[in-house]
Amino acid sequence: MMSNNIRVAFGGLLHETNTYATELTGATTYETLVAYKDDEILKLAGTALGGPIDECKEQGWTLLPTAFLHMDNTFGMVTDEAYEQAKEDILSRLRPQLPVDVFYLAVHGAGVVQSTPDLEGDLARAVREVVGPETKIVSSTDLHGKVTETIAREYDYYTACKEYPHVDLYPCARDALRVGVKAKLGELKPVFHYEKLPIVIPPSTTKIDGAFGHIIREKCIAYEALDGVLNCSVMHGFPFQDTDFCGMYVLVTTNDNEELAKKIASELSQWIWDNRSQSQVLAPSVNETIQQAKEILDQKGRYIPMVAGTTSKHKPVIIADCGDNPGGGATGDTTHLLSALIDAQLGKVAYMSIRDPETVDQAISAGVGSTIDVCLGGKLDYPRGGEPIRVQAYVKSISDGVETIRGEMVNGMTFRLGPSVRLQFQGIDVIVQKGLGQGLDDVQGRAHGIIVEEYDVVCIKSSAHWRAFYGTVSDDLLLANSPGLSTTNVDVFEHTHLTYKVYPFDEGATYPIQA
Secondary structure (H helix, E strand, O other): OOOOOOEEEEEEEEOOOOHHHHHHHOOEOHHHOEEEEHHHHHHHOOOOOOHHHHHHHHHOOEEEEEEEEEOOOOOOOEOHHHHHHHHHHHHHHHHHHOOOOEEEEOOOOOOOEOOEOOHHHHHHHHHHHHHOOOOEEEEEEOOOOOOOHHHHHHOOEEEEOOOOOOOOHHHHHHHHHHHHHHHHOOOOOEEEEEEEEOEOOOOOOOOOOOOHHHHHHHHHHHHHOOOOEEEEEEEOOOOOOOOOOOOEEEEEEEEOOHHHHHHHHHHHHHHHHHOHHHHOOOOOOHHHHHHHHHHHHHHHOOOOOOOOOOOOOOOOEEEEEHHHOHHHOOOOOOOHHHHHHHHHOOOOEEEEEEEOHHHHHHHHHHOOOOEEEEEEOOOOOOOOOOOOEEEEEEEEEEEOOEEEOOOOOOOOOEEEOOOEEEEEEOOEEEEEEOOOOOOOOOHHHHOOOOOHHHOOEEEEOOOOOHHHHHOOOOOOEEEEOOOOOOOOOHHHOOOOOOOOOOEOOOOOOOOOOOO
C-alpha cells in the first residue's frame, strides 16, 4: 500500500551526444540548453517528458522541482562548464528541499561531457552525495544509451523505454517512479543486473515486424511476464559517438532475485549475440528510394485537388532521410536527397527541412513574394553532405520557428526551431530553418501552411521517430540513407577509445567481451 507522505524530487540533464558533430556544429554550451527551473518544471505536465510530474499529482505525493535541462539544437559534446553549471542548477535547488524519499533523475543515457563519457553516472553520483544513501534514485531512459558500473551502483532502479520511436517515454517514467516509491517503502527490493554486448547497430525500429528492434522488444515483454521480474530492457546503444561504452546493453531487474536477473540477462544477451547479423540492416540509398517512390506513385497516382462533393483518399509517399537526422546530431544541411528530388520530378513535393541560416536571413530580408537566387545547404558537412543547390526560389512565407509537437513522439513539447522560411522552386516546397530539428511530425511545414496530405511526396530528416506520426498519414514509409553524421553505415565512423573488439568492425569480437 503506497503512502501519500512521499517526497519526490525531479530534475536532470538530458543529452544525446554525437561526438562526431562537435567539430561541425559546435559543442553544447550552457547557453544552448533548454532549461526548466523551479516551478517552470510544472510546464512539462501532460507532455511526453512529464510522466513523473503527473504520477505525483495522481498519487498525492509532494513534488520537489529542481532543474531540468535538455538539448536544443546542439548535439556536440557537452562542455565541462555547461555540465558544471547544469549540475549546480540541480543541486542548489535540491539542498534546501531535503529530505527526499525518491529522486527521479531525467537523463538520456547517451550523454558525453568533455571530462567524462558517463554523464548519467556522474550526475547520479553528485545527487547521491547530497541526498544520502537512503534516498532512491530512479530513471527510465532512451534506449540509445549505455550502462556503466557507476550507473549500476548509484541508481536504485534504472530502465529504458522499449519503443523506437520512443512513444513510451511517458508510461516508462511513471513506472520507474512507482517502483522507486515502493522500494523506499520496503514493498519491493529491486535487484539489477546488466550485460554488455560488443555490437554497434544502425538504428532499428520496433514498428516493423521482423526488424531486429521489434524482435528484441517482444522478447523483453515476454521476460517481464515472468514472476518476480520488474523490468527487462535492451539498450541498442548510440552508434554515433566515440567512447569506450559503445555497444548494446541488456538490463534486467527482479524483486530480490539476483540469480534470476543474471539468468535472464545472460540468456537474452546470448540470443542477441548469436543473431547479431540481423542487426546490420542498412537503409536503401537515395537513388534506390527515389526509384521506389516513383514506382509507388506510378501505380497509385498523383494528388488531385478535391472538387465539390468529393473526398480525397490520396496518401503521400513519405521519405525519411536517415543519414542526415538532426535528432541524432547530424548537421541537417546535406543536399543529396533534395538534389535527387529535383532531378526526379516526382510531382508535388514538400521537403521539411534543410538547415541554412544564411538563406533564411536572405529570404527574410527580401520578404514574402520575392524571388531570390539561393545557394542552399551543403555548408556545414561539406563535401560529405553534398554540393550546395543553386537555384532561383520564391519566398512563400516566414515563421518564427516556435512550434509545439502534436505527434505521439514528445507530444506537447514546444521547440525553438529558429526562424524559418518556405521557398518554392521546380515544384518543390522547401522549409529552410536556422536551427536543427528532426521530422517528429509535420510541425515544420504546418507553420507555413503546408498540408502534408496534399502532396505526392513528403520528405523529412529523421531515423525512426518520424514513424510515430507519419504512420497515421501514409502507408508508404520509405528510408533514404544519405551520407551524413547519422548514416546507417555505422562502420564509417572511427572509434579511437575502444578497449575491446566490436562487431561489425572487428571479426574477432567476442561475447563475453575480452579486452
